[in-house]
Amino acid sequence: MFDLSDHVALVTGGNGGLGLAMAKGLVKAGASVAIWGRNSEKNENALAALKDMGGDVEAFQCDVTDPEDIKATFDSTLKRFGKVDSCFANAGGSGSTAMLHQLSGSDWSSVVDLNLTSVVDTYKAVIPHFLERKSGGKLVVTSSAAALLGTPLHAGYSTTKAAVTGLTRALAVELGRAGIQANAILPGYIETEMSRETSQAFRDACKRRSCSGEFGTLEDMEGIAVYLASQKSNFMTGQTLVLDGGQTIHP
Numbered sequence: 670m671f672d673l674s675d676h677v678a679l680v681t682g683g684n685g686g687l688g689l690a691m692a693k694g695l696v697k698a699g700a701s702v703a704i705w706g707r708n709s710e711k712n713e714n715a716l717a718a719l720k721d722m723g724g725d726v727e728a729f730q731c732d733v734t735d736p737e738d739i740k741a742t743f744d745s746t747l748k749r750f751g752k753v754d755s756c757f758a759n760a761g762g763s764g765s766t767a768m769l770h771q772l773s774g775s776d777w778s779s780v781v782d783l784n785l786t787s788v789v790d791t792y793k794a795v796i797p798h799f800l801e802r803k804s805g806g807k808l809v810v811t812s813s814a815a816a817l818l819g820t821p822l823h824a825g826y827s828t829t830k831a832a833v834t835g836l837t838r839a840l841a842v843e844l845g846r847a848g849i850q851a852n853a854i855l856p857g858y859i860e861t862e863m864s865r866e867t868s869q870a871f872r873d874a875c876k877r878r879s880c881s882g883e884f885g886t887l888e889d890m891e892g893i894a895v896y897l898a899s900q901k902s903n904f905m906t907g908q909t910l911v912l913d914g915g916q917t918i919h920p
């Protein structure tokens with residue numbers, strides 16, 4: 670049902686955490702996968718893990734806050750795979766921990782650059798390819814429960830993660846007639862390099878609000894990525910799919 674053979678997926682931030690989990694799901698479903706990340710050692714380790722699973726995979730070193738690097742890396746990705754069918758704009762980070770009025774201009778712009786502008790620049794590289802191929806295409810961004818919850822000391826993170834859901838709706842309408850879908854995944858707390866840096870109090874609150882009393886797992890990201898990459902999600906567009914164990918509905 671979710672056969673992704675002959676499908677090429679691009680996953681930014683695919684060398685660890687949620688991105689690598691999505692890449693694993695996509696490989697399991699038969700997709701060829703390009704992962705992008707900055708850290709070459711992490712890229713190599715992730716590539717080895719994906720190859721062990723039998724995947725047709727490649728890792729590319731790319732800093733998604735640099736639009737020129739994005740363009741060049743997208744060209745290299747096309748050269749390697751010939752096409753891209755789905756793009757998971759997943760690279761991101763929490764930014765500085767401080768009250769808004771204490772954030773410097775560069776603190777603010779760096780979280781916006783990483784979580785919002787990088788998504789725009791990645792999509793700007795991918796969309797012309799989708800339009801040229803006339804075979805549709807899937808745009809998927811990783812938002813966060815922080816988009817819905819009031820997350821103190823991380824206004825930049827909350828703001829950018831909410832912004833990508835607006836971007837998703839705009840692109841769904843803008844590109845729908847071209848057969849292109851845009852969706853967002855909104856995960857709750859899942860343990861990764863990034864989320865482990867949060868405070869114990871924050872982690873306790875996430876666990877308490879989770880309806881099962883547990884965090885999500887990396888495996889939870891696999892199926893949703895496969896669904897959104899597949900043709901089975903062609904009628905799903907402009908949506909933000911909440912994958913949070915109920916963390917955002919539990920008072």
Ligand code: NDP
Pocket residue numbers: 681682683684685686687688705706707708709711712731732733734759760761762763783811812813814855856857858859860861862863864
């Ligand atoms: P990780 O820190 O484990 O992964 C972040 C990924 O992004 C890494 O692969 C990292 O690669 C990459 N990355 C960071 N900056 C850049 C950059 N400038 N250029 C290219 N790649 C970059 O965190 P998560 O897996 O937790 O986070 C992934 C996404 O999921 C983020 O967008 C995050 O906001 C979101 N999210 C995470 C949740 C969680 O609970 N974990 C919950 C909700 C959303 P490298 O180190 O090589 O640069």
